[in-house]
Amino acid sequence: MRWIAILVCSVVLAGSVHAGWAQAAPAKVAAQKDAAHGSLPPVPHALLPESFAGWAATGAPKKMTDAAQADATNAAVLKEYEFTDATLAKYKRSGETLSLLALSFHDASGAYGMYSFYRQNGWPREQIGTGATSNNNRVLFWVGNIVVDANFSQIGPMSGSELRELAGQLPLPEGGKALAPPIMASVPKAQLDAQTTHYAVGPAGYAGAGGVLPPELVGFDRGAEAVTASYTLRTGPATLTIIDYPTPQLAAAQEKAIRDYIQAGIHGGQQAQAAWPKPLRDSGLPALEVRRSGPLVTLVSGNAFTDDSHKLLGTVHYESELTSIQQPTESEILKTGKLLWGITILVLIGCSVSLVLAFFVGGFRVLYRLARGKPVSSVYDIEFISLNLRD
Numbered sequence: 001m002r003w004i005a006i007l008v009c010s011v012v013l014a015g016s017v018h019a020g021w022a023q024a025a026p027a028k029v030a031a032q033k034d035a036a037h038g039s040l041p042p043v044p045h046a047l048l049p050e051s052f053a054g055w056a057a058t059g060a061p062k063k064m065t066d067a068a069q070a071d072a073t074n075a076a077v078l079k080e081y082e083f084t085d086a087t088l089a090k091y092k093r094s095g096e097t098l099s100l101l102a103l104s105f106h107d108a109s110g111a112y113g114m115y116s117f118y119r120q121n122g123w124p125r126e127q128i129g130t131g132a133t134s135n136n137n138r139v140l141f142w143v144g145n146i147v148v149d150a151n152f153s154q155i156g157p158m159s160g161s162e163l164r165e166l167a168g169q170l171p172l173p174e175g176g177k178a179l180a181p182p183i184m185a186s187v188p189k190a191q192l193d194a195q196t197t198h199y200a201v202g203p204a205g206y207a208g209a210g211g212v213l214p215p216e217l218v219g220f221d222r223g224a225e226a227v228t229a230s231y232t233l234r235t236g237p238a239t240l241t242i243i244d245y246p247t248p249q250l251a252a253a254q255e256k257a258i259r260d261y262i263q264a265g266i267h268g269g270q271q272a273q274a275a276w277p278k279p280l281r282d283s284g285l286p287a288l289e290v291r292r293s294g295p296l297v298t299l300v301s302g303n304a305f306t307d308d309s310h311k312l313l314g315t316v317h318y319e320s321e322l323t324s325i326q327q328p329t330e331s332e333i334l335k336t337g338k339l340l341w342g343i344t345i346l347v348l349i350g351c352s353v354s355l356v357l358a359f360f361v362g363g364f365r366v367l368y369r370l371a372r373g374k375p376v377s378s379v380y381d382i383e384f385i386s387l388n389l390r391d
Contacts, residue, residue: 047061047063047085047087047102047104047146047170047171048061048087048089048100048102048166049166049169051091052162052165052166052169053158053161053162053165053166054093054094054162055091055092055093055098055162056091056092056093057089057090057091058090058091058092059090061087061088061089062087062088062089063085063086063087064085064086064087064088065084065085065086067079067083069086070083070086070101070103071103074117074204074208076202076204077114077117077202077204077205077208078103078114080113080200080201080202080203080204080205081105081109081110081111081113081114081117081201081202081205082105082106082107082110083103083104083105083110083114084104084105084106085104086101086102086103086104087100087101087102087104088100088101088102089102096152096153096154097152097153098150098151098152098153099150099151100148100149100150100166101148101149102146102147102148102170103146103147103148103149104145104146105145105146105147106145106177107145107173107176107177107178107179108130108144108145108173108177108178108179108180109179109180109181109199109201110145110201111142111143111144111145111146111147112130112131112142112180112181112184112199113181113199113200113201113205114142114147114205115131115140115141115142115147116197116198116199116209117198117200117205117208117209118140118147118149119133119140119195120135121193121195121196121230122195123135123140123195124195125194125195126139126141126160127160127164128141128160128163128164128167129141129142129143129148129163129164129167129170130142130143130144132163133195134155136155137151137152137153137154137155138150138151138152139151139152139155139159139160139163141163141167143167143170143172144170144171144172144173144178145173145177145178146170146171148163148166148167148170150163181199181225181227182244183199183225183226183227183242183244183296184197184199184227186227186242186244186296186316186317186318187227187229187240187242188231188240188312188315188316190315191231191232191233191312192229192230192231193229193230193231193232196229196230197227197228197229198210198211198227198228198229199225199226199227200220200225200226200227200228201220201225201226202220203215203216203218203220206218206220206226206228207277209228210228210279211226211228211241211277211279212228212239212241212277212279212280212283212299212301213241213258213261213277213280213299214261214277217254217257217258217261218243218254219243219245219250219254222245222246222250222254223245223246223250224243224244224245224246224250224254225243225244226241226242226243226244227241227242228240228241228242231302231304231312233302233304233308233309233312234304234308235304235305235307235308236284236287236302236303236304236305236308237302237303237304238287238300238301238302238303238304238308238309238312239279239283239300239301239302240298240299240300240312240316241298241299241300241301242296242297242298242316243296243297243298243299244295244296245295245296245297246295247295248292248294248295250295251292251294251295251296251297252292254297255290255291255292255297258290258297258299259290262288262290262299265280266285266288279301280301283301283302283303284302284303284304286305286306286309287300287301287302287303287304287305287306287309288300288301288309289306289309289310289313291313291316293316293317293318294318295318296316296318298313298316300312300313
């Protein structure tokens with residue numbers, strides 16, 4: 001009985017060792033192949049191509065990681081929009097030249113903000129990338145988290161299609177980095193003047209794009225984001241400023257500060273209004289109105305009548321999107337019952353395996369005794385040592 005049990009255990013152990021070798025072999029071979037060929041890091045995608053649409057680069061592109069090198073005048077603005085790096089490349093084709101400056105940002109929000117900062121009101125819209133505009137021989141467009149500033153020596157009828165080909169070759173961000181600023185969804189589209197929205201996340205970008213309020217009053221140090229847009233209303237032009245704060249409580253506090261600032265200028269006369277920024281000084285006093293909706297604070301300025309300004313304010317409404325969190329549907333008692341039932345099943349399986357194993361081992365022993373001419377059971381076997389000692 002003992003040597004039979006040893007035999008069974010040896011067979012099981014040999015099978016386990018063979019299975020372990022079979023699983024370890026592929027991993028070992030793969031490791032040897034990696035060691036032989038070497039693991040190289042992925043090659044980064046070039047920001048600007050060497051050639052496109054017949055344009056060929058005249059030299060190696062210049063890569064810059066310092067915002068002051070990319071745009072010394074607006075370095076502070078670049079940093080506010082989370083500038084990462086820039087690439088400058090010059091191209092030539094049939095005596096014509098083209099200069100491309102590609103600016104990369106942490107996400108698409110930064111790219112759109114910088115694009116809206118560079119774009120001046122009144123520049124015509126172009127169909128390139130996600131958004132584009134032009135001014136004589138200069139074309140500005142953005143796609144993903146990249147802004148491209150193109151300057152042609154001579155603009156042509158095919159320049160737009162050539163830049164569209166370039167835009168299709170630019171790398172795109174993934175996940176949340178590809179999302180546009182959420183505040184843009186709150187901008188009313190009716191009567192909006194095209195190409196006049198400016199998105200700001202800091203005081204430099206807000207003031208540089210013609211912000212209506214003093215930058216320190218907006219509260220960028222509290223995580224605010226602002227968008228400014230122009231509208232042509234029935235009774236005159238108007239400027240809508242929407243400021244998004246992290247919480248409604250911050251929005252309520254800033255709304256009071258902005259309202260007090262406006263009222264102080266109105267009741268303080270021309271001397272108090274002289275301290276206002278120029279866009280606010282150029283507005284008609286009856287058109288100035290402030291309103292809050294959730295974390296959004298909205299200001300209307302310009303020269304429209306009060307009724308039109310009030311209607312424009314009413315079109316801005318904050319809608320919160322609530323996401324339900326799945327709650328556990330099983331109680332602790334049910335979990336404990338499932339655990340005990342699993343233990344019971346495991347015990348029954350172990351007993352069944354033991355009975356089957358005992359049946360086969362016992363049956364083999366019975367056959368072995370019958371083959372030797374002995375009884376099936378060894379109960380009646382008399383086995384003892386006799387010394388045969390005699391007196």
